[in-house]
Amino acid sequence: MVFANPSYLWALLGLLVPLAIHLWSKKEAKTIKIGSIQLLDETNSRQSSSIQLNEWLLLLLRMLMVALIVLLMAGPQWRTKGDRKQVTYLVEAALANDASISQILDSLQENSPVFLLANGFPAWEADGDYQIHKEQPNYWQLVQKMDSLRSDSIVVFTKALQKGFRSMRPNTQKKIHWVVTDTEGIQDQPLMAFKGKDGIELVTVSSSGKTTKTNKNVWDDGFEVINDSLRLLSDEPKIVPLKKLDTLHVNMFVEAEFEREGNYIEASFKALSTFLKREILIHKHGDSMSNQADLNVVLGNTDNNQLEGKQLVYQENPLSEELIEAGPEKNLFYLTSRLNPKNTMEQRLPEQLLQLLELDSDVRNLVASSDIRQMDEGQLRPNYVEPKRKRERATLLDISLWIFGILAVLMIVERLLSNYKKQ
Numbered sequence: 001m002v003f004a005n006p007s008y009l010w011a012l013l014g015l016l017v018p019l020a021i022h023l024w025s026k027k028e029a030k031t032i033k034i035g036s037i038q039l040l041d042e043t044n045s046r047q048s049s050s051i052q053l054n055e056w057l058l059l060l061l062r063m064l065m066v067a068l069i070v071l072l073m074a075g076p077q078w079r080t081k082g083d084r085k086q087v088t089y090l091v092e093a094a095l096a097n098d099a100s101i102s103q104i105l106d107s108l109q110e111n112s113p114v115f116l117l118a119n120g121f122p123a124w125e126a127d128g129d130y131q132i133h134k135e136q137p138n139y140w141q142l143v144q145k146m147d148s149l150r151s152d153s154i155v156v157f158t159k160a161l162q163k164g165f166r167s168m169r170p171n172t173q174k175k176i177h178w179v180v181t182d183t184e185g186i187q188d189q190p191l192m193a194f195k196g197k198d199g200i201e202l203v204t205v206s207s208s209g210k211t212t213k214t215n216k217n218v219w220d221d222g223f224e225v226i227n228d229s230l231r232l233l234s235d236e237p238k239i240v241p242l243k244k245l246d247t248l249h250v251n252m253f254v255e256a257e258f259e260r261e262g263n264y265i266e267a268s269f270k271a272l273s274t275f276l277k278r279e280i281l282i283h284k285h286g287d288s289m290s291n292q293a294d295l296n297v298v299l300g301n302t303d304n305n306q307l308e309g310k311q312l313v314y315q316e317n318p319l320s321e322e323l324i325e326a327g328p329e330k331n332l333f334y335l336t337s338r339l340n341p342k343n344t345m346e347q348r349l350p351e352q353l354l355q356l357l358e359l360d361s362d363v364r365n366l367v368a369s370s371d372i373r374q375m376d377e378g379q380l381r382p383n384y385v386e387p388k389r390k391r392e393r394a395t396l397l398d399i400s401l402w403i404f405g406i407l408a409v410l411m412i413v414e415r416l417l418s419n420y421k422k423q
Contacts, residue, residue, distance in 0.1 A: 003074040011070045015063050061414040068407040078399045086151040090117045091124055092158045093133035095181060101157055102126060117142060117156060121149065140167045143382050146174050148398060155179060160380055162373045171383045178380040183209040183372050190238055191366040193223075193230040196245040196277060200230065205367050209374040214367055241362075247279040248357065251293040251307075254285065255300030258314065262299055264339040268350040275350075276359070294357060299335070312356065324352045 003009065089108055093116055095101050105114050106126045115121040116130070117137055139158070146154055153175045160180045186208045194201045200219045205212065224231050230242040250269060254262035266282055273280040283293065296311045310331040312324065320336040323343060327334050333356060337343060 002077050003071075005073065005075045008070060008074040011073070012067060014070075015066055018059065018063055018066070058414065058418060061410055061417070065407060065410050065414065068403055068410070071403055072400055072407070076399050076403055087112050087153045087155060088149050088151040089114045090121070090146075090154060090156045090158075091115075092117045092137060092156075093130045093135075094159055095157055096124060096128065096130035096133075098181075101181070105157075113151075115149075117158060119145075121145075136161065136164050138166055139164045139380075140170050140382070143172055143176065144170045146176065147172060149174065153177070157181070159183070159372075160375045160377075161371070162375055163368060163371050165375060169382055171385045173385055175384065176382065178377055180374060180377050180380070183374060187370070187372060189370050190232060190240045191370065192363055193219075193240055193242045194245050195242060198277060200242075202230070202232075202240075203363055205370045207370055207372045209372065212367065212371045212373050214363070243362070245278050247281055248273075249281050249283060249293045250295045250297065251283045252285065252297045253300065254297070258299035261314070261335070261339045262297070264344050264349065265297060265353070268344075268353050271350050272354055310356070322352065323347045323349055324356060 089105060089112055091101065091105060091114065096116060105124060108114060109124075109126070114124040116124050116133075117139075118133065118135075119142070139160070155177050157179045158181070160178065186206055188204060188206050191203045191205055191214075193203070198218055200223065201216055202219050202223075204215050204217070206215065207213075222233050224233065225242060226239070228242055229239050232238045232240070252262055252266070269280045269282060291308075293309055296307045296309060298307070298311060298313045300314070310333070312333050312335055313327070315327075315334040315336065316338075317325070317334065317336040320334075323335065323337060323339075325334055325336055326332075339349070343349075
């Protein structure tokens with residue numbers, strides 16, 4: 001047995017604590033002098049021995065339970081001998097019902113195991129319905145778990161979508177070959193509509209295996225508004241969310257020494273208002289402030305503990321490469337430098353303020369779900385590490401589930417024994 005996190009095994013020293021408590025409680029009884037023992041019953045020695053035996057049994061069970069919890073934290077794995085000649089096939093759930101791939105996998109399944117490219121690697125079945133598996137697999141995370149498969153060579157049928165690669169390129173001792181299915185053509189999809197001064201603006205996404213881009217177009221007809229949704233009238237009617245472009249409110253608390261910075265920020269918001277075709281109201285200190293502002297700009301020693309929502313506070317940081325950087329708390333951002341014409345233009349202050357407002361967060365999430373760009377097959381290969389020793393060639397199986405089952409049984413036995421013996 002090996003452990004993924006062996007440092008946790010030091011916690012086994014904690015087993016000495018219940019043992020020490022048990023032994024410490026075994027003190028000699030006090031002697032009480034009485035006049036006569038005529039009326040006292042004789043002690044049952046068998047019952048006394050049974051109580052002592054039960055105490056030790058309960059102690060052993062509880063120490064064993066603590067030891068199993070420590071083993072679970074350490075990540076127990078069992079070495080098994082892998083089959084270097086056998087090939088294992090994995091298929092992404094999005095392709096598992098594809099007719100052409102199903103025929104190939106059905107013929108391969110006669111001699112080799114076929115699994116889904118998902119957590120736990122469940123077995124693939126030719127007549128299974130995998131359309132409900134919409135979760136995007138994290139390819140690199142699954143590659144790390146492929147070392148638990150018994151065969152040395154693995155073939156993966158996948159779409160290899162770029163959004164599925166969200167971590168560093170992993171190391172593996174398996175030889176992995178990726179079979180990437182090409183995406184057919186360009187997929188156009190409406191995402192969301194905005195209701196502004198100029199009418200209805202529809203955001204659509206065009207995505208292919210190589211590129212993804214968004215488009216915004218103003219529509220005059222060809223739709224109908226249904227509550228907070230827009231129904232597009234076409235051969236295949238589609239309904240998308242409709243969002244009203246409300247006025248943006250910005251509170252500015254600017255002290256005299258930061259008046260220049262306040263002017264630059266106010267000018268940037270005016271430029272953004274023209275660019276976005278959306279009204280941005282600036283509420284200055286002393287005027288009527290907005291209780292639910294989209295942004296609070298605090299430049300000076302103003303107490304901002306009572307402010308709610310997103311805040312931009314001046315805190316100089318000469319090492320920062322950006323004029324605005326995220327703070328240690330949610331919705332807290334820092335203006336890292338005094339403003340002047342040079343850094344305002346070169347470091348694109350209006351663009352950073354626009355990112356701070358996060359006006360397109362809903363659209364970005366929808367674009368990410370519709371993104372079908374693919375990775376090139378040459379970029380898919382993880383870092384192959386050749387095992388140097390025979391022990392390293394072994395396949396490691398995670399046995400945490402087995403240990404958890406044993407722990408659950410011991411907990412039930414301990415409770416039953418404890419309640420039965422009143423200990």
